[in-house]
Amino acid sequence: MTSSADPILALAGIRKRFGAVVVADGIDLAVRHGEALGILGPNGAGKTTLFGMVTGNVRPDAGTVTFESRDVTALSPARRCRLGMARSFQVPQPFSGLTVFENLVTAAAFGAGEHESATYDRCAEILERCGLLPLANSRAGTLRLLDRKRLELARALATKPRLLLLDEVAGGLTERECETLVTLIRDLRNTGMTVVWIEHVLHALTAVADRVVVLHGGRLIAEGTATEVVRHPAVAEVYMGIPMDA
Amino acid sequence: MTARVTHGSRIGPIIAIAALLALAAAPWWTDRQGLRLLGEIYAYAALASLWNLLAGYAGLVTVGQQAFVGLGAYTLFGLALLAGVNPLWGIPAAGLIAAIAAVPVAALTFRLRGAYFAIGTWVVAEVFRLGAAQFSALGGGSGTSLPASVLAAIGNRAAREQLFYWLALALAAATILAILLLLRSRHGLALAAIRDNETAARANGIEVDRTRLAVFVIAAAGTAMIGALIFLQKLRISPDAAFSVNDWTALVIFIAVIGGIGRVEGPLLGTALFFLLRESLSQLGSLYLLVLGAVAIAVMLLAPRGLWGLLADRLGWQLFPLARRLEPRSSAPPVPAATTPAREASP
Ligand SMILES: Nc1ncnc2c1ncn2[C@@H]1O[C@H](COP(=O)(O)OP(=O)(O)O)[C@@H](O)[C@H]1O
Numbered sequence: 235m236t237s238s239a240d241p242i243l244a245l246a247g248i249r250k251r252f253g254a255v256v257v258a259d260g261i262d263l264a265v266r267h268g269e270a271l272g273i274l275g276p277n278g279a280g281k282t283t284l285f286g287m288v289t290g291n292v293r294p295d296a297g298t299v300t301f302e303s304r305d306v307t308a309l310s311p312a313r314r315c316r317l318g319m320a321r322s323f324q325v326p327q328p329f330s331g332l333t334v335f336e337n338l339v340t341a342a343a344f345g346a347g348e349h350e351s352a353t354y355d356r357c358a359e360i361l362e363r364c365g366l367l368p369l370a371n372s373r374a375g376t377l378r379l380l381d382r383k384r385l386e387l388a389r390a391l392a393t394k395p396r397l398l399l400l401d402e403v404a405g406g407l408t409e410r411e412c413e414t415l416v417t418l419i420r421d422l423r424n425t426g427m428t429v430v431w432i433e434h435v436l437h438a439l440t441a442v443a444d445r446v447v448v449l450h451g452g453r454l455i456a457e458g459t460a461t462e463v464v465r466h467p468a469v470a471e472v473y474m475g476i477p478m479d480a
Numbered sequence: 481m482t483a484r485v486t487h488g489s490r491i492g493p494i495i496a497i498a499a500l501l502a503l504a505a506a507p508w509w510t511d512r513q514g515l516r517l518l519g520e521i522y523a524y525a526a527l528a529s530l531w532n533l534l535a536g537y538a539g540l541v542t543v544g545q546q547a548f549v550g551l552g553a554y555t556l557f558g559l560a561l562l563a564g565v566n567p568l569w570g571i572p573a574a575g576l577i578a579a580i581a582a583v584p585v586a587a588l589t590f591r592l593r594g595a596y597f598a599i600g601t602w603v604v605a606e607v608f609r610l611g612a613a614q615f616s617a618l619g620g621g622s623g624t625s626l627p628a629s630v631l632a633a634i635g636n637r638a639a640r641e642q643l644f645y646w647l648a649l650a651l652a653a654a655t656i657l658a659i660l661l662l663l664r665s666r667h668g669l670a671l672a673a674i675r676d677n678e679t680a681a682r683a684n685g686i687e688v689d690r691t692r693l694a695v696f697v698i699a700a701a702g703t704a705m706i707g708a709l710i711f712l713q714k715l716r717i718s719p720d721a722a723f724s725v726n727d728w729t730a731l732v733i734f735i736a737v738i739g740g741i742g743r744v745e746g747p748l749l750g751t752a753l754f755f756l757l758r759e760s761l762s763q764l765g766s767l768y769l770l771v772l773g774a775v776a777i778a779v780m781l782l783a784p785r786g787l788w789g790l791l792a793d794r795l796g797w798q799l800f801p802l803a804r805r806l807e808p809r810s811s812a813p814p815v816p817a818a819t820t821p822a823r824e825a826s827p
């Protein structure tokens with residue numbers, strides 16, 4: 235049985251290497267129900283790959299992924315999505331021949347297993363919240379980059395996730411757009427959604443995350459609140475000379 | 481917010497029903513030769529629509545559909561000649577057998593990607609052809625004919641020709657309707673999603689491999705039923721004719737390419753164009769094939785989305801709109817109307 239004391243997501247002994255590049259060297263991480271966890275780390279640290287291993291796009295060399303007390307390590311990405319986790323892709327991956335609205339309907343019909351016509355209202359609401367309603371009937375392939383990023387978030391939400399994985403959704407936003415995004419993610423949290431957020435835009439992360447971990451060299455080298463983590467000596471050393479927004 | 485979702489124009493169904501009624505009355509306005517030509521046109525429209533479903537929607541660019549044309553034809557002949565089954569029952573039986581055979585074929589070829597998949601399907605079709613040639617009960621390599629006694633079960637010659645004509649029309653109409661319904665359902669969304677981005681499709685809960693397998697099985701069944709009917713009309717079968725890569729794949733791809741892949745209307749326009757070319761150029765002999773090749777190359781260079789793609793892009797034409805248009809009825813800001821896209825492959 236799942237009790238709310240159990241973590242919603244638990245990684246144990248996750249290892250992954252691409253040739254000589256070790257991106258995960260025995261990672262253990264537990265995310266609590268309703269938590270907002272931030273992930274920091276220099277470019278190429280393996281953050282996106284870590285998401286891939288959580289959602290099943292990338293097969294770990296070793297270790298287990300447990301979602302809501304269930305070992306999902308061997309399950310397909312589609313299955314894991316239907317179980318209740320969703321991700322946004324750092325490089326947007328829209329269904330470019332479908333309209334923006336249809337992108338969401340697809341995610342809702344398959345990811346959330348809803349009857350198609352029963353999802354229309356919810357999809358329209360998500361579009362409104364994500365500022366995409368005016369583009370609802372545009373082909374996703376015609377969107378500019380920022381709208382594609384919005385679509386990543388909106389489509390992930392359409393699958394009705396209990397665990398939402400966001401991969402650098404704030405980059406390139408204006409100050410105001412970033413505030414809107416932060417408010418949206420806070421609102422989602424208030425509905426009980428668990429959020430794991432990879433982000434270089436530190437103030438956005440600070441505004442939302444209860445806890446931040448730093449990934450470097452295949453290991454989590456620091457953990458704490460956003461302010462604690464950036465003062466951490468190991469983190470300062472990693473970021474010395476490495477620009478945060480590169 | 482209450483969302484209202486529409487599919488746009490209703491002109492397509494009206495045109496389709498009118499055309500269907502006119503064509504169903506063809507025995508009263510054309511002769512036997514005309515009926516045969518029309519029957520052939522329907523068969524190609526259906527074969528090309530099914531190939532388009534595979535290549536343009538499921539991303540399965542196969543050059544081996546002749547395997548199922550031939551399997552369907554041989555199923556009908558085998559049941560009629562060896563088991564005494566009424567040839568008309570051979571048509572659904574062909575669909576069933578092909579659907580079953582499609583599962584191991586998929587298991588074998590789905591491991592391959594892109595060009596390797598295409599070649600793999602061709603190899604499988606060749607194996608089918610060689611297998612049929614070994615089947616001595618059906619004439620081995622030189623094939624066999626349906627004797628008059630078997631045909632008598634269906635009716636006299638005139639009645640048969642009419643029946644075959646209506647069957648061809650019904651089969652083609654049912655095939656295209658089934659494809660439309662499939663594409664309009666949630667499975668159509670899944671297919672478009674897979675075509676556009678497989679990784680994202682998986683990440684959003686779509687079982688990509690299962691969906692592809694289902695389409696492959698459905699297309700195999702449809703293709704085999706059409707193949708069975710084609711050879712029932714021809715009354716004669718041989719491995720080379722039934723498993724011909726030229727007749728059942730090369731021409732079908734030509735039709736889909738000039739009409740436009742990834743759109744329901746494309747293969748229909750392509751079929752019309754192909755038969756116009758064939759009928760008007762048939763006296764050219766082998767030069768006709770050169771013309772076909774030149775047309776295919778010209779279309780690929782000048783209208784890479786096919787001629788229907790060109791029309792749809794320029795004029796916004798859509799006979800069978802698939803896109804779901806969101807039209808909020810609340811105080812929400814109106815959604816601009818002019819941007820409805822056709823459901824199409826991205827460039
Ligand atoms: N499929 C892959 N094949 C080979 N190397 C990869 C692959 N995916 C990622 N990498 C490498 O793994 C490292 C981590 O990549 P990534 O997870 O994208 O890092 P981050 O998201 O932290 O910037 C990089 O060096 C990248 O080049």
Ligand SMILES: [Mg+2]
Nearest residue numbers: 281282283324
């Ligand atoms: Mg990354």
